[in-house]
Amino acid sequence: MDLTTIIILVVLIILVFSLISMYNRLVKLRNQVKNAWAQIDVQLKRRYDLIPNLIETVKGYMKHERETLEAVTKMRAQAMEASGVEDKAKAEGRLSAALGQFKIAVEAYPDLKANKNFLALQEELTSTENKISFARQNYNDQVLFFNNKTEMFPSNIIAGMFGFKKEAFFEIEDPAERVVPKVSF
Amino acid sequence: MFLIMMMGVVLVLLGYAIGFALDPEAGFVGVILALIIYFVMMIVAFSQGKSIMLRMSNAREVKKEDYPQLYNIVEEMRLSAGMPAMPKVYVIDDPSPNAFAAGMNPNKSVVAVTTGLLKIMNRDELQGVIAHEISHIINRDIRYMTLATIMVGTVAILSQLFFRSMLFGGMRGRSSSSSNKKGNPVMMIVALLFAILAPIAIRLLYFSVSRKREYLADASAARLTRYPEGLASALEKISGSTHDMQVADKSMAPMYIANPLKPKGQRLRNLSSTHPPLNERIRILRGMGKNSSYAGYQQAYKSVTGASKGVIPESSVKNV
Structure with a gap:
């Protein structure tokens, strides 16, 4: 074997290995996105499970708030x-x-706020909502890493070849976060 | 990392100086001895460290049913940090408000808090404290600080060994003077100086590493909670507490949120403390305003301490 063949071989081997590692990196990032989504999903389900208990507990106290309670159940x-x-994201x-x-x-x-059962449920609800928002932040970070990789050269070539598609961010449009609730005394 | 390397240099130099003093051709024997002591201690620390720490502090594991809010907060911070596994939650019966983290591996970690802490903190403050502890785990501070603690220990053992060998070996050398190359007097004095100075030098390096990791854990905590005020207010309550930690050991100090052993002397406190002063940590956190990122902490650190160099590695500031 002469020198040129060796050089060509070495270059080819390096090329093949870098392609493989780029592919593996994309797979890994996509799995991290999936895992991060699963973490949000667990918390969303937890919130669905908590709501009926909560409504059941407060129903006796909040007789004049039927509309509010119904809205929660409907949403x-x-x-x-x-x-x-x-x-x-929109529904949430x-x-x-x-x-x-x-x-x-x-x-x-x-008197509702003195009810032990209610207080325990309220702590669970607050915590679940915190968990949703922390898990969401983590999910969006993972999506950003993944999407960057699928768009940037040279990994975008591999992404195109093997059908890695951009993932969607989980943006909750929480009106309460933007509009200050009107409280009149 | 640089400081940890410096500590390693002190350790190796001490080993060499001792070896050389006893026998000019055996400098490397001292180095090997130093490394053997270091590795034995490291193996013990890595395999048993967590359980030793938990036993020494009388911590007991709790379930979600016992402390729902504490457990929830730990889980919130786990999610925020993107940690793969839920840390075990421990509670220590102690009126002094404090908390620590343990576990070399983020997959098998532990967060422990005192009952005193649970009593005085509200939800946001507790979240700040837990975030600080989780940060120690994800920043791998437990690993760093264990390595550093063992180096301090090894240097102490080496110095002790040397002093003892001077007392006994010196006499033996005179009575049976078989070889003349032993006990070179100049080298003896150099090694003696080294044996006195090395433990001091390595402790100062160690304190400096510990304080840096504390700042970093505060910065990470602000990032995880996105609410620096929670931790700031928690630290304020801790600084106002008059209780001293009952079961505290100084080798465990860097893992606590605030130094469990209140230093007695005032003058050297800043140099010889595992933690930066609480009021400074509070001022930095409050100086962050709405920017709870690393960059926000870096800026607040510079303006509070007047330092031109930041405390957070630039690479982390840029990444997030």
């Missing part, structure tokens, strides 16, 4: 039916808004 049903990251945003209204309404019932 929960819609959110459970939604599929796909974007639709889910509406559910969060309904729960926000509910939390404001609770303030008017001091």
